[in-house]
Amino acid sequence: MTFDYAPAPESRAIVDIKGSYGLFVNGEFVDGSGTAFKTVNPATEEVLAEVAEASEADVDAAVRAARRAHSRVWSKMTGAERAKYLYRIARIIQERGREIAVLESIDNGKPIKESRDVDVPTAAAHFFYYAGWADKLEYSGYGTTSLGVAGQVIPWNFPLLMLAWKIAPALAAGNTVVLKPAETTPLTALLFAEICQQADLPPGVVNIVTGAGATGQAIVAHPDVDKVAFTGSTGVGRAIAKTVAGTDKRVTLELGGKAANIVFDDAPIDQAVEGIVNGIFFNQGHVCCAGSRLLVQESVADEVLERLKRRMGTLRVGDPLDKNTDVGAINSPMQLARIKELVEVGEAEGAGRWSAACDLPGQGFWFPPTLFTGVSQAHRIAREEIFGPVLSVLTFRTPTEAVEKANNTPYGLSAGIWTDKGSRILWMADQLRAGVVWANTFNKFDPTSPFGGYKESGYGREGGRHGLEAYLTAGER
């Protein structure tokens, strides 16, 4: 007999998904005037709900509500009072944590252990952190004056967490927001709208408009939006930067990445393997800062690969609601197609593809944890963001070569270093052109820690004191 873990599903009964959802404008749910769309459970392809699409007029209504709330209420309120609203929201997120986690896993496909242990607690932590700033802005170094209305567009990989990253600092600094969640993962943002109601947040301070690219474009282009914050692909980020060119809109962009995770021969090898696995398979690899390029020193490449493959063999892929699932569903058929396309390119370009044996469910969108060996910098899978559970393995011989390869990308969001030699860590950290460098760890996030990229990974920082800069007039950009 073997130790087969029996199914351990988290109960779905805790969430109440409505048949249809409207927009959250001026503190109320209202109908959208666009064409409603469906959101789907990516693990089962079950239609979860119908969601309103915000048209340009709907976005305009939301911006007007936000403007009114800003000028009449939120910017006039003392920081101490704003803080208390944010603390309230943080507490409600904690109180309803399990419900949110289950809903997030259903709508997004991520494993419940991640939504429960990472997304939701970190989202609550962001509200706690920025709540405390609301009445201390004079110490921030960026002044105390809010910008006005922030238009925020967030991706589908961490729906609630990205919402928290955007909304918490904006509100703390006295701005009001119009936020658009991704069209494939709107449900936790709509649940957050309900949380705003429970917290008695004044109407119009937070407005949630659902829809796809056109809705996002309407927010970005709206003349009365003072600040645009976007997390998503570099392609869309570039388009946003062009849209706001010549305006007074302030912009922060948190975009793509192709991070190098660099393993030296003196690395703490078992932790490095964990870091590699966490770096690329956390959240199905749907992570902008994923360690999608493993750079391993030639002298230990075989050993690291062997250990990595063994470890990948223990990853449990399947039902996102099963508490033992390590890798969940790919968020959408579009993303699955993108992953498959690049994987085919990798094979066609001659890289060696390997996946651990695993049974994938028949329904839903799935891709097995995969690695490519024999990858060179010239391969597309070494240059393009796959945004899936696919690791490209390259080798290097010297620290200088590692740095050259790591930096040889238009991106610059994150990087990993694994070595027991302290001075080498610091040298490498200096050389790497990336906004976040994880040494002997990977994919760690904290509300106090600024996050954001160099080069085409975007500009501006989210988190920490630096995260306030984007929402106060004395900040830059």
Added chain:
Amino acid sequence: MTPTSTTASASSAAAGGFDDVTASESSLRRFLHGLPGVDQVGAEARAASLGTRSIKTTAKAYAIDLAIRMVDLTTLEGQDTPGKVRALASKAMRPDPADPSCPPAAAVCVYPDMVGVAKETLGSSGVNVAAVATAFPSGRAALDIKLADTRDAVEAGADEIDMVIDRGAFLSGRYLQVFEEIVAVREACGPAHLKVIFETGELQTYDNVRRASWLAMMAGGHFIKTSTGKVQPAATLPVTMIMLEAVRDFRAATGQMVGVKPAGGIRSSKDAIKYLVTVNEVAGPDWLDPDWFRFGASTLLNDLLMQRTKMTTGRYSGPDYFTLD
């Protein structure tokens, strides 16, 4: 239920293939300090994550019975008496008198002077007698006394010897001395199997635990064991995980399997199951066997029995329904 390590012969106690490594103090030091480092934070995060596995229904029933079969039911007190040891031995053979389907424990673990009593009670039940020897728990005695202690226990019928390493020698870098002492005790064990206790609470760092693991495996230990139970912290999940990584890597390097025994501090079924998950995912399913994994424990057994009863009856049990021996 006898360990079936491939290094059986006492005359060639040390594991093969490491003659160059163990040829001198300096070569041994180079080897041990050349092992990959362990990052404490990463290791503990990994162990914690293994601890979040949710083991339910059939998997839980399997795990509880397996855990019972892995228990080295232990009493190591100055107040131990033949009566106490007899009672413990009885309990090891029939942990739940009310339920004949309940499997026996792996062994009873006692001081050398209690080996005879234990052996007498256990007879040919299949439950082994393990004896702590070598001036347990401190190990602070001359080598010949440690060897005599070992031989006494073996002569009295011990199937397994749980020795302690000389932590003083280890921490001051006299690795070869520790190595040679393990080799000598292994020889003194004769047919008995040797578990090597590190007292990980005194070694302090995971790097030291990894080095001690390799040292003991190269010296021919059949099992590596965390603690005496007399020093805090005793067994922890991350320490055990580091040792499981070591036996896994040792097998990859030599083809030889070595067992692992966390001891002290494991009191609940929930904890025991976390250890089994760790065995399963770190060392691999081959180690999910009393020949290769043991729990050094006393109170754990009753909690396993209570959980077992809960699973078979569907209701929560209470301590009064299980024997206190």
Added chain:
Amino acid sequence: MATKTTTPTGSARLDVRKTYKLYIGGAFPRSESGHSYVVNDAKGKFLANAALASRKDARDAVQAARKAFPGWSGRTAYNRAQIVYRIAEVMEDRRPQFVDAVRVSEGLNAARAGRVVDEAIDRLVWYAGWADKVTQVVGGANPVAGPFFNLSTPEPTGVVAVLAPQESSLLGLVSVVAPVIVTGNTAVVCSSADRPLPAVTFAEVLATSDVPGGVVNILTGTVGNTAPWLASHMDVNAIDLTGAAGDPEHAARLEEAAAENLKRVRRAPAAEPDWSLDPGTGRLTNFLEVKTVWHPVGL
């Protein structure tokens, strides 16, 4: 500047005119295109022919700036501070020349031109001191909720294209260049188109002030010739559009071009600012990237 002097004996001496060239990679080339343009003084009187920088000069300047970046950004902050201070020293030494240049370029009287030069020198001294302080002001340790050492430090963005102000030919120029380089960036500067001569003299100061070649590259000529190429250049990391003040359409086009590789953009103000005011730290922090490094804390 074309001036005639008279010898004590009264006989007129024809002066030796200076050739105003570009400054790229530490050298003073003429424009690759071979073109020059007429520079007049504030009253419209001929002063000199200056090199008319071309697209290829801009390209060469970016290459030189990129090449200089690792070395310059890798120097200690203390060393960069000393070098920027050294620029001030050398400027002070050549003060009369700058006063003269500013006077004719901006049409100021000698006293006012002198004050402008003093302010420019003082501004360099002020920025020099920032080199080894900005890290502490902008960076810091972050108290993350876990066993990690976590530190954020600012780093230079890389190669910065700077459109220097059109009106303030020296003080404005120094005010936009100093904050860019003192933090470790390298710069490609488009000088004031109509008033380029102080910029060229400034380049001569740079060349003799221990500033490594390529750290500052100065292009004279029209903004229209070079700025679009800098804005769209994929190896330029940031652009300061200050010199496009008053021309919002041009600035918007440049910003749009800059979006192609997500350049950090400092937008053009509606009108050229008063450079005599306290500059604040904005221009320093505009061209910095915050890097956050994590490391576990354990035994």
